[in-house]
Amino acid sequence: MPRHIRSAWFKTLATLSTVLLLSGVAGWALGDAWMGLAIAAIGALAWHYWRLRRVLGRLTARQRWEIADGAGVWNELDRVVSRNQHEMRVRKRRLLDMLRSYRAAAAALPDAVVVLDRNSQRVQWFNEAATTLLGLHHPGDLGQALVQRLQPMPLAHWLAGGRNAEPILDVPSPVDPAIRLNLRLIPYSADHWLLIARDVSKLLRLEQVRRDFVANVSHELRTPLTVVHGYLDMMDPEDFPGTGPMLEEMRKQSQRMAQLVEDLLTLSRLESQEPGDAEVVAMLPMLATLRREAEAHSQGRHQITVEDHAGVDLLGSIKELHSAFSNLVTNAVRYTPAEGQVRVTFSREGDGVVLAVRDTGYGIPANHLPRLTERFYRVSSSRSRESGGTGLGLSIVKHILGLHHARLEIQSEVGKGSTFSCHFDAAHIRARDVAAPLHAED
Numbered sequence: 374m375p376r377h378i379r380s381a382w383f384k385t386l387a388t389l390s391t392v393l394l395l396s397g398v399a400g401w402a403l404g405d406a407w408m409g410l411a412i413a414a415i416g417a418l419a420w421h422y423w424r425l426r427r428v429l430g431r432l433t434a435r436q437r438w439e440i441a442d443g444a445g446v447w448n449e450l451d452r453v454v455s456r457n458q459h460e461m462r463v464r465k466r467r468l469l470d471m472l473r474s475y476r477a478a479a480a481a482l483p484d485a486v487v488v489l490d491r492n493s494q495r496v497q498w499f500n501e502a503a504t505t506l507l508g509l510h511h512p513g514d515l516g517q518a519l520v521q522r523l524q525p526m527p528l529a530h531w532l533a534g535g536r537n538a539e540p541i542l543d544v545p546s547p548v549d550p551a552i553r554l555n556l557r558l559i560p561y562s563a564d565h566w567l568l569i570a571r572d573v574s575k576l577l578r579l580e581q582v583r584r585d586f587v588a589n590v591s592h593e594l595r596t597p598l599t600v601v602h603g604y605l606d607m608m609d610p611e612d613f614p615g616t617g618p619m620l621e622e623m624r625k626q627s628q629r630m631a632q633l634v635e636d637l638l639t640l641s642r643l644e645s646q647e648p649g650d651a652e653v654v655a656m657l658p659m660l661a662t663l664r665r666e667a668e669a670h671s672q673g674r675h676q677i678t679v680e681d682h683a684g685v686d687l688l689g690s691i692k693e694l695h696s697a698f699s700n701l702v703t704n705a706v707r708y709t710p711a712e713g714q715v716r717v718t719f720s721r722e723g724d725g726v727v728l729a730v731r732d733t734g735y736g737i738p739a740n741h742l743p744r745l746t747e748r749f750y751r752v753s754s755s756r757s758r759e760s761g762g763t764g765l766g767l768s769i770v771k772h773i774l775g776l777h778h779a780r781l782e783i784q785s786e787v788g789k790g791s792t793f794s795c796h797f798d799a800a801h802i803r804a805r806d807v808a809a810p811l812h813a814e815d
Contacts (some may be wrong), residue, residue, distance in 0.1 A: 496517050555570070656686050705730050
């Protein structure tokens, strides 16, 4: 207990004791000491009860506290309550200022911000941009169900995902179909969600311009490269003594440029392509083809193993999935030294399946892993060029898997090799009529 409060407590106690003592003496002088003490005790009790009632009344009525002069415990209580009231008013004013500032900042954001009730998915609050991008109007849409209000946007299944809902990268705005939105759901508390809608129309148009530019340039380069490559094939080193190594290097580089153009065209097509009609991809023939391609590329320098433990087929595009799997297998052979091992396994993973390509190659440093699927990104430029890579293979693989709602995971350790895994969900699995294990010796 602080010293000033302890002092006030003792002063009040001393005052009460003095009053009782004087009352007892006065009563004794009048012939009844106990009567004097009783009257004084009742009076003191009534006074303290009145002060207590006054404190409770003021606290209940939220009245501003007035500090009375005096040094007793009740006066000290008045000072404590008054000080707490002042601090609470200052804190409340500061919180209100912060709340107004945050709401003003949220209202000024160019992105639409909508606060939703977690259980009912009803609108609790939204900023001005939500009116422009989503068509919500104040105050009529407050308390309305968001799914019904933003029809025909496909939000019911997406909101059901809650914390696990993946961002919707491209969806037309209900206000104007020409406005393309990126939607993100953020559960920021146990009872509320935050829906953020961003206008990505300009970014998508720029991305389309970039894709068209790459596709057009690639198309324009294809013809002159074909002509150059044809003339190089017609040139005989015997007709130009001393130019054999130079001609061979020119042919090699023209072939590499032609492959680069083809990869750019493939990547441009995949980026602008929507998921098409799926077909059943028979995995036994697919795995057998991958084994033959790996052995042809290896030319007996590696130990190739292909195993099927899943016993199911996939649903998708045969041509595209073969391109993705073949790319991973070819990379594994290309970046694994002689006498190394390359193992391809197709196995179940929960309700889905995974095709994994493991090698005992050089390995990749951990700081490079997040950027491996970027176009033209190379861990080692000299090694990639020596092996004939274009730097677009993993980017193509990523886009093909994205069209099949699959994902690519990469694990690697320097000096121990790498594992590239293609994970497919249950929706892309089909039962196989005849399931038989596939091994390298088949």
